[in-house]
Amino acid sequence: MKRRRLISILSVIVVFIGLVLWKVAKWVPQSFGDIPFEQVLFHVMVPMKGTDTSVFDQFVSYCLPTPLAISGILLVCFIIKDWKLTCDIKNGEFKHVRNNILIILTTACCLFVYGFGLVDCIYAVGIDDYWYNIKHPSTIYENYYVDPASVTYTFPEKKRNLIYIFLESMETTYEDKENGGAFEESLIPELTLLANQNLTFDNGDKSNNGFLVPAMSGWTAAAMVGQTSGVPLNTPAGANGYLSDTSFLPGAYTLGDILAANGYQNELLLGSDAEFGGREYYFKLHGNYNIVDYKKAIENGWIDKDYRVWWGYEDLKLFDYAKIELTKLAESGQPFNFNMLTADTHFVGGYPCSECEDLYGDQYSNVIRCSSKHVTELVKWIQEQEWYDNTTIVIAGDHKSMDNEWFKDIEDSGYNRKCYYTFINSAITPTTQKSRKISTYDLFPTTVASLGITFDSDRLGLGTNLFTDTSTLVEIMGFKKMDKQITQHSNYYDKYILYGKRKD
Template sequence: MDLVALSNGLHGSVQMDSVTPPPWNTHNVLIIITSLSCLFIYVFGIADCVHAIGIDQYWYNVSHPSKLYEEYYANPSTVKYSFPEQKRNLVYIFMESMETTYEDLEHGGAFEESRIPELTEIADNNLTFSYGNNDNNGFLVPSMSGWTAAAMVGQTSGIPLNIPVDGNSYVSKDSFLPGCYSIGEILENNGYQNELLIGSDGKFGGREYYFKQHGNFNVVGYNEAIKKGWIDKDYHAWWGYEDLKLFEYAKNELTRLSETGQPFNCNMLTADTHHIGGYPCIECEDLYGDQYSNVIRCSSKHVTELVQWIQEQPWYENTTIVLAGDHKSMDPDWFKDIETSGYNRKCYYAIVNSAATPVTQKSRKISTYDLFPTTLASLGVTFDSDRLGLGTNLYTETPTLVEKLGFKKFDKELTRHSNYYDMYILYGKGKD
């Protein structure tokens, strides 16, 4: 029997064109198509997720390390510093989330009516650096310095805080950026006493560890204030205690420091303007109809009042005051319309009673890191480098790295992996 006969015997005499198709020809094809579609969505969904959370960029950065430090980093520990015969005191106020954004349109801000007219007046009558034609001050905040601890490191050491993913295990009382060299260390090595006043837990974010290890600061946070009897052990407002109390304690400490006969570096960190909405103290007035605006204005008044008090003291003549926002505000809703308009947000910056005069103040594009060498120069200190860390001394004509590279490129390089940063700064290899 041939194959044709066998086939006819098995299937009868039914014509081939009338044979019912196997079941999988329709139903199973739909299953296959659906499965492939799901697989397609799954694969591309994972890819989109990887991109969204930055895993792809992370691996690219690791496999393509930046050479930013090899090309531009100036190790502050190898620079020679010369102090004036009479060393100047430094009062440095880190102002939580204080931006030039809050100024009026005339001064380059985003509002018809300024939320910080008092601070604007300080900038107008003292030293600051313009960013554009109608913009009287402000600095850009890179990605790796956009929170308080990182901002404080950046402004005092000229470097980002780029710690490992498991930051909690890295930050400790024994080691915090052992390879960096800060203004606190420079001043301590030249006879200064360093102090930091914080109305919150000093250990939060590793701030206490950083300042104690880099300048042997006397750090007085919330818990220390209780031990000293400044506040009752049961007292707690906002992050610890409010800025009104911080400034009163600062006056007492500044008076004490001025009587020791040593030059001093007194730093303080405000907190009332922290997101979300800020902390309205008992002196906050409802001037704008929204809490955050009211708190920002209240902070502007209180900081200015402290500056005015310092200017009335017998030791002011030999004292420089630096006012600097720590980072841009993180309030998620308050800036929506401002950012949608394309406004370029920056942090507030002014130097009061500087001992030096810059070559130019106009059209400078600066970042967090430039404040480090500039603060030192404002004390009348000279050094044989126009750059410290990744920061540029703004009293010179030397271009900042933002001016040289452009902010986007500079910021991108900071987020990339750096073998130099890891080896010499993060873990301090090769440091004596």
């Protein structure tokens, strides 16, 4: 009897797990699109503290009710069933016979449900591709990577300030078709005008507006790493010890490292908890950034200790606090590198602040338009400051939006989504006027060059300095081939960047 009860309980657990995996296999692509398994691994290995609860709520409401209901029914059936069957054996006599066949069939069915859910989940979240990438390592680093630590940098006599604004999920997709977007009317007219009046490297060819985002830079932490170091965030299983508050890509040499070594103040402002996704680790260990996050806002008295909306506090406050921090940095008399990250345009649906107008009858569209307006207003404020003449502004979307349902019709049309960027008040101009095809990693050396810094290489990391006529990896290989090689594991990356071993 005890063994049969144990089998019953285990059968229910196996069915529950199988059904949850089956629902996860449907939920992940529907909610996030085609994300790599490495992204899942990364978020398992780093702190989830400070995450917005809407994604978790979606997971619970979509993935758990059906498995719980079916498993509950199955458990009730096992409880009321005594696992015996009354049968007519022979001569019209009825005997009670233990139904071992029923036990075997039930157990087999439960295992089938588990196996089906497991296999479906493996393919849905890309574990099969992950395993392939491990077995087929890339040589892209051996062929193209330039270690930024091995490059000589020469700064102008008067060092130039940098303001780098990471815009959550900001795409050129939102622009009108005339400017290379997917809409008849731009959802970001202010940002469109800002880009057209300043520097992008499409040189009038709007089919090349924006930059392409490789899979290993397709979430916020990875995007920030990619744009400031020229390398992806490719984290194999078991790399926990190398993604912590004492070690985060120790072999990478980043924008923050370069500027800190040359007397800059580095700062990161964000309205969420910087620990989420390991962002605090990266910026602290690469440039010793002053982190001004949600927790710091409470310490500063900017918000009450029990105040929390969305990921922490909304962007409307973030832009006000940016002015406070920028004024303070400018008054120090020391060159500064100020970075900030918006959040209102995060999926699902974005966060409508008190100034968001209902212009489109669709929350996400309204939030995108509101963000465009507020970012541009901040840029105008910066341009009015006396220290602006010696300051370069870089604005860049971090990655493509993961609000998968909102983009369904756009994706189905075959439109090639890219992220928004522009350089404002650069110290130099491009040597070539050809239209460039670029990726996340090209922003790193281009940002360094935009500060008037010269260096003895046209490439840093996997990125190309767009102010030169050297071809980017997208132009050399094509984006699909480049993305595939970056997604594949690399022995070079693991040894020299992830683990940071000294190169002989």
